[in-house]
Amino acid sequence: MRVLVIEDNLDIQANIADFLEPDYVLDFAYNGDHGLELALANDYDVIVLDLMLPRRDGIDLCKAYKSEANLQAPILMLTARDTLEDKELGFAAGADDYLTKPFALRELKIRIDALAKRPKIKNASSLNCGDLTFDPADNIVSLGSSSKPLNNKEGVILRLLMEAAPNAISSETISYRIWGEEPPNSGALRTHIYNLRKILSSLKTRCEIETDRSRGYRLKERSSDE
Amino acid sequence: MRVLVIEDNLDIQANIADFLEPDYVLDFAYNGDHGLELALANDYDVIVLDLMLPRRDGIDLCKAYKSEANLQAPILMLTARDTLEDKELGFAAGADDYLTKPFALRELKIRIDALAKRPKIKNASSLNCGDLTFDPADNIVSLGSSSKPLNNKEGVILRLLMEAAPNAISSETISYRIWGEEPPNSGALRTHIYNLRKILSSLKTRCEIETDRSRGYRLKERSSDE
DNA sequence: AAATCAATGTCAAAAAACTGTCAAAACCCA
DNA sequence: TGGGTTTTGACAGTTTTTTGACATTGATTT
Numbered sequence: 473m474r475v476l477v478i479e480d481n482l483d484i485q486a487n488i489a490d491f492l493e494p495d496y497v498l499d500f501a502y503n504g505d506h507g508l509e510l511a512l513a514n515d516y517d518v519i520v521l522d523l524m525l526p527r528r529d530g531i532d533l534c535k536a537y538k539s540e541a542n543l544q545a546p547i548l549m550l551t552a553r554d555t556l557e558d559k560e561l562g563f564a565a566g567a568d569d570y571l572t573k574p575f576a577l578r579e580l581k582i583r584i585d586a587l588a589k590r591p592k593i594k595n596a597s598s599l600n601c602g603d604l605t606f607d608p609a610d611n612i613v614s615l616g617s618s619s620k621p622l623n624n625k626e627g628v629i630l631r632l633l634m635e636a637a638p639n640a641i642s643s644e645t646i647s648y649r650i651w652g653e654e655p656p657n658s659g660a661l662r663t664h665i666y667n668l669r670k671i672l673s674s675l676k677t678r679c680e681i682e683t684d685r686s687r688g689y690r691l692k693e694r695s696s697d698e
Numbered sequence: 699m700r701v702l703v704i705e706d707n708l709d710i711q712a713n714i715a716d717f718l719e720p721d722y723v724l725d726f727a728y729n730g731d732h733g734l735e736l737a738l739a740n741d742y743d744v745i746v747l748d749l750m751l752p753r754r755d756g757i758d759l760c761k762a763y764k765s766e767a768n769l770q771a772p773i774l775m776l777t778a779r780d781t782l783e784d785k786e787l788g789f790a791a792g793a794d795d796y797l798t799k800p801f802a803l804r805e806l807k808i809r810i811d812a813l814a815k816r817p818k819i820k821n822a823s824s825l826n827c828g829d830l831t832f833d834p835a836d837n838i839v840s841l842g843s844s845s846k847p848l849n850n851k852e853g854v855i856l857r858l859l860m861e862a863a864p865n866a867i868s869s870e871t872i873s874y875r876i877w878g879e880e881p882p883n884s885g886a887l888r889t890h891i892y893n894l895r896k897i898l899s900s901l902k903t904r905c906e907i908e909t910d911r912s913r914g915y916r917l918k919e920r921s922s923d924e
Numbered sequence: 925a926a927a928t929c930a931a932t933g934t935c936a937a938a939a940a941a942c943t944g945t946c947a948a949a950a951c952c953c954a
Numbered sequence: 955t956g957g958g959t960t961t962t963g964a965c966a967g968t969t970t971t972t973t974g975a976c977a978t979t980g981a982t983t984t
Contacts, residue, residue, distance in 0.1 A: 546816070556802055556805060560808055563808045563811065563812050568812055568815075569795065569812070576782055578782050579785060582786055582789045582790075586789050586793065590772070590816045590817065590819060591816070592817075593815070593816060623959055623960085625959080639820075639835060639836075640835075645741055652723070653723070656962080657962085658962045658963070659942095659944095659961090659962085659963090660961050660962080662943065662944070663944095663945090663960080663961075665943090665944090666943095666944065666945065683942095683943070683944090684836065684837075685943075685968090685969065685970080686850050686941080686942065686969090686970075687837070687850070690836075849969075849971085850970075850971090851970080852970095882971080882972055882973080884973050885932085885933095885972090885974090886972050886973080888931095888932065888933070888934090889933095889935085889972075889973085890971085891932090891933085892932095892934065892935085911979090912930085912931065912932095
């Protein structure tokens with residue numbers, strides 16, 4: 473497990489090093505610029521980030537990292553500030569956990585472990601599956617140079633399918649994501665899937681929406697032999 | 699965003715409801731059993747879990763949920779206990795965050811938001827028994843390169859058999875898992891077992907469904923001498 | 925050993941549920 | 955109002971699930 477510790481206080485750094493070193497591979501940065509550089513260049517499992525840093529503020533670093541990193545490691549913020557406003561700021565900047573000094577090293581460790589468990593967030597503004605690309609921001613699905621606009625519901629459905637791929641996603645889940653507790657009382661979803669399929673096939677993509685009878689739908693790349 | 703709150707203290711519950719209700723869809727459970735049931739049956743974005751619960755301990759619930767849920771929602775533990783040992787227990791059970799009472803509702807909210815951001819953990823669970831492999835995610839049973847899709851009921855039955863193996867599981871238990879309190883009034887289960895056996899034997903697997911007369915069914919690897 | 929009985933296996937056919945298709949109606953917004 | 959979006963409803967085709975009728979099995983009793 474690789475952990476990046478961005479902290480300018482040498483004492484704290486040494487403590488952390490002593491405590492975590494046997495179990496983790498640690499990198500250290502002493503200022504914000506260096507920290508961001510390391511964070512973006514390497515693939516860490518967790519980043520421990522002090523908020524008060526020379527050169528570049530922790531909040532700033534966090535925002536920059538979350539927007540620029542392709543594979544976002546979870547960030548644990550470390551700070552002496554304990555007001556709710558500070559925490560809000562930190563989480564709003566993209567932190568995943570927040571620990572106020574002074575803290576027990578063991579608590580730091582278990583929180584690092586907890587953070588490392590979850591899969592990392594992929595920073596993809598556009599989704600893709602096989603040869604297809606879909607941009608949820610403007611609801612356009614495209615294959616190479618040809619593309620088609622989708623309407624709202626179709627966009628949501630395609631996004632859900634792409635996020636779930638290659639697994640199936642149940643009609644109930646899709647329905648709930650679109651309509652919440654009160655779905656339309658007729659098979660509107662069926663119609664949307666139908667239309668989505670027509671659009672996909674007009675793009676000549678190799679992806680298609682498979683139905684997993686009574687379990688849901690799945691976006692899948694057609695195998696070559698069909 | 700859907701949040702499940704498992705908390706037996708009605709005051710705290712009401713507070714949480716008041717504070718979060720406008721923004722989130724909340725479900726409540728008042729005891730551990732009901733909480734686990736809801737957690738497994740629905741797809742929540744975050745689960746808020748009090749540790750001291752009637753019927754089933756929070757730690758226990760957490761472990762059970764993490765091992766049984768296909769798609770694990772992050773769990774935020776809520777408790778009056780503030781020792782490191784308690785936190786370690788909680789995180790070891792699979793918690794993703796830990797908040798000690800009393801807490802500020804705003805902090806609860808920002809931590810819920812932070813948890814909801816991260817992608818959920820998929821429980822990659824393919825079962826096997828002898829030479830057979832069964833993937834409940836797509837209901838496909840396979841032996842080496844050959845495989846067969848199962849329909850819903852067959853899938854549930856095979857999963858139960860595999861989970862129980864090498865022990866037998868009673869018809870009543872299977873029936874209850876499939877139909878709940880109101881099973882069909884004819885021997886539908888017999889027919890499903892029959893069909894499942896046909897599928898298994900078409901795969902030439904060495905596993906077979908044994909019947910333990912008046913006790914139930916059992917999945918077993920045939921011994922070589924038959 | 926034969927008779928009996930309940931539990932189970934076998935199978936075809938009926939019933940129910942699910943899905944695809946599409947045109948038309950309802951809705952919404954500029 | 956007009957045009958795109960979304961829902962409705964009807965129908966057909968398919969798969970899944972249940973039903974029911976009968977055969978078999980194994981244990982128990984006579």
